[in-house]
Amino acid sequence: MGRYAARRLLVAVPTLLALSLLIFALVSRAPGDPAEEQARRQDSRGEISPERLAEVRHELGLDRPFVTQYVSWLGGAVHGDLGRSFVRRTSVSSEIGRRIPVSARLAGAAFALILLLSVPLGVAAAMFHRHWADHALRVLSLLGASVPGFFGAYLLIILFATKLGLLPVAGDEGWQSLVLPAITLAVGPTAVVSRLLRSSLLEVFGEDYMRSARSKGLGPLTVVVRHGLRNAAVPLVTYLGAVFGALLEGAVIAEVIFAWPGVGRLTVEAIGQRDYPMIQGVVLFAGAVYVVMNLLVDLSYGFIDPRIRLEEAVERS
Amino acid sequence: MSAPEAALREAGDAFVPQGRRILRRMLRDRSAVIGFVIVVIMALAALLAPWLARHDPIATNFSNRYAPSSGAHPFGTDNLGRDEFSRILHGARISLGMAVAATLGITIVGVTLGLVAGMSGRATSTVIMRLADVELALPGLILALVVVGLLGQGLRNLIITIVLVQWPTFARIVRGMTLKVREQDFVEAARSVGASRTRIMVRHVLPNLVGPVVVLSTLDMGRVLLAVSGLSFLGFGIGPPTPEWGAMLAEAKTFLDRSPALLIWPGLAITVMVLAFNLAGDGLRDLLDPRTVESTPGWERRRARMGADESVR
Numbered sequence: 001m002g003r004y005a006a007r008r009l010l011v012a013v014p015t016l017l018a019l020s021l022l023i024f025a026l027v028s029r030a031p032g033d034p035a036e037e038q039a040r041r042q043d044s045r046g047e048i049s050p051e052r053l054a055e056v057r058h059e060l061g062l063d064r065p066f067v068t069q070y071v072s073w074l075g076g077a078v079h080g081d082l083g084r085s086f087v088r089r090t091s092v093s094s095e096i097g098r099r100i101p102v103s104a105r106l107a108g109a110a111f112a113l114i115l116l117l118s119v120p121l122g123v124a125a126a127m128f129h130r131h132w133a134d135h136a137l138r139v140l141s142l143l144g145a146s147v148p149g150f151f152g153a154y155l156l157i158i159l160f161a162t163k164l165g166l167l168p169v170a171g172d173e174g175w176q177s178l179v180l181p182a183i184t185l186a187v188g189p190t191a192v193v194s195r196l197l198r199s200s201l202l203e204v205f206g207e208d209y210m211r212s213a214r215s216k217g218l219g220p221l222t223v224v225v226r227h228g229l230r231n232a233a234v235p236l237v238t239y240l241g242a243v244f245g246a247l248l249e250g251a252v253i254a255e256v257i258f259a260w261p262g263v264g265r266l267t268v269e270a271i272g273q274r275d276y277p278m279i280q281g282v283v284l285f286a287g288a289v290y291v292v293m294n295l296l297v298d299l300s301y302g303f304i305d306p307r308i309r310l311e312e313a314v315e316r317s
Numbered sequence: 318m319s320a321p322e323a324a325l326r327e328a329g330d331a332f333v334p335q336g337r338r339i340l341r342r343m344l345r346d347r348s349a350v351i352g353f354v355i356v357v358i359m360a361l362a363a364l365l366a367p368w369l370a371r372h373d374p375i376a377t378n379f380s381n382r383y384a385p386s387s388g389a390h391p392f393g394t395d396n397l398g399r400d401e402f403s404r405i406l407h408g409a410r411i412s413l414g415m416a417v418a419a420t421l422g423i424t425i426v427g428v429t430l431g432l433v434a435g436m437s438g439r440a441t442s443t444v445i446m447r448l449a450d451v452e453l454a455l456p457g458l459i460l461a462l463v464v465v466g467l468l469g470q471g472l473r474n475l476i477i478t479i480v481l482v483q484w485p486t487f488a489r490i491v492r493g494m495t496l497k498v499r500e501q502d503f504v505e506a507a508r509s510v511g512a513s514r515t516r517i518m519v520r521h522v523l524p525n526l527v528g529p530v531v532v533l534s535t536l537d538m539g540r541v542l543l544a545v546s547g548l549s550f551l552g553f554g555i556g557p558p559t560p561e562w563g564a565m566l567a568e569a570k571t572f573l574d575r576s577p578a579l580l581i582w583p584g585l586a587i588t589v590m591v592l593a594f595n596l597a598g599d600g601l602r603d604l605l606d607p608r609t610v611e612s613t614p615g616w617e618r619r620r621a622r623m624g625a626d627e628s629v630r
Contacts, residue, residue: 018451023463030467146592148543150550150563151584154570158577249458253547267459268551271466283463287455 019287082281092281103262110185117190122197144191153184153257170259181258185250189243200232244293349600355593363409370403375558408560416542422480431491449485465553536598539591
């Protein structure tokens with residue numbers, strides 16, 4: 001296990017390094033001149049003299065060779081310093097740091113919702129296999145997986161805010177404002193996870209230990225919850241990485257729609273304002289979170305089910 | 318490996334049986350038939366939009382704003398008095414056109430790079446696959462946002478972005494299939510008579526990938542349409558007044574209190590299309606999957622299989 005973990009970590013480090021290079025190159029090679037844009041930001045009136053432009057370029061360190069710029073940015077990033085925002089004039093890392101708890105609250109609520117909804121739905125679909133309830137749940141999950149987040153969000157707004165006037169539509173004021181964005185985020189993953197759980201449970205139903213549990217007189221629901229669920233959950237762990245990805249992506253859309261002041265909204269704002277250091281910072285941060293989450297998911301297989309051959313997992317990845 | 322990828326990979330393992338048997342089996346899978354019918358109807362609607370739409374999709378009429386559904390305007394009119402039905406129809410041309418163009422691009426780039434990675438030596442293969450890994454180390458939408466944000470809005474940039482972001486999944490699967498086909502006897506036979514690597518690639522390996530690739534592309538269409546309309550919703554697609562579903566939805570959110578229907582029509586259009594692509598792609602995969610037995614109905618087969626393939630359903 002230790003060796004496997006070490007190997008996975010060794011793969012994650014170059015991946016992150018390559019990602020940082022990709023992000024940095026993408027942003028620096030973007031069409032447009034960041035120095036000119038920055039000069040205009042500071043002085044929107046009139047022409048910008050070549051001297052002023054050179055001055056700004058030097059201030060931003062853009063007159064140095066690409067490799068020097070990248071190395072100094074990466075060096076800072078390793079120490080948690082992602083540079084200064086062009087627009088906010090504040091430190092990029094402290095701005096991200098300020099928004100992490102806000103986004104984490106939303107993602108956490110959505111994750112809890114996904115578990116809370118998909119487990120009973122998956123169990124119900126499996127237990128009522130081929131019954132009309134199973135078919136109804138299939139249609140529901142099909143819809144859930146096909147509705148785009150940005151449409152689902154407005155359907156929720158129309159229903160709960162406009163028509164019923166129950167919940168707030170924007171901002172971060174108490175738990176009520178968490179409800180709609182969290183549901184928006186949870187719908188897609190719930191649809192998929194409940195279906196996965198259903199098929200996994202159906203597979204487990206054929207196992208001997210299920211028959212033994214049943215034959216010693218346990219009720220069907222007890223058997224499913226106590227013996228089935230635990231075994232059926234193992235293959236689902238594989239999908240957790242995809243759930244985190246969906247949460248990261250969904251957070252961008254949900255935060256924009258519900259004016260939720262998290263990292264996702266910061267990303268879209270930074271891109272809209274062409275705030276290069278901020279873009280590099282948030283994207284590197286998102287990449288790091290995603291890589292670490294996937295690493296943890298991979299490592300957790302071994303803990304949950306030691307039978308899984310880890311070496312094989314390395315080959316596949 | 319993510320679940321959609323697992324599903325695609327599974328689709329990739331499929332092979333192509335022939336003839337009328339396919340059609341017969343296909344007609345038995347009800348949800349797939351529904352999916353195909355919707356796709357065909359919407360494709361026709363998009364192609365025939367100039368003849369089907371009774372109004373100019375960008376002609377404004379300020380004396381008839383926010384009109385409810387009526388005979389003349391089946392979906393009512395929008396904030397500028399434009400006919401919503403005509404806009405949805407013309408929007409199909411742009412939204413579906415972009416999805417098709419992007420999917421074609423992903424297919425071409427993905428198949429080429431996957432094939433090359435599968436057929437060439439270690440160095441080339443490593444370069445291509447590591448690049449794919451790095452791109453996959455970031456959630457697709459976030460990478461897409463950065464790329465399109467830096468390129469600037471516009472249809473062409475949006476399509477380029479989606480191809481750049483989504484080729485890796487495709488290339489990975491194609492490489493896997495290529496590695497399998499490469500080991501077959503007929504490839505060995507071709508090699509033994511002195512066929513060049515390029516010739517083997519194009520004449521012997523590629524034809525064997527056509528079936529699975531068609532399935533992969535169909536399965537991908539729903540995802541691509543979601544990406545297209547999502548980025549367009551965020552303002553990176555085509556600007557007004559051209560009708561495009563994602564942009565129409567974004568525009569309608571401003572008038573949500575006045576007329577929620579303006580938001581619901583384009584949203585519904587996107588949802589129905591994604592649903593149809595998923596159903597159709599799914600049916601196509603089942604059809605081409607050698608493990609599916611002809612006499613068992615769809616749901617019975619699905620029961621037997623493990624989870625990941627459910628994800629696209």
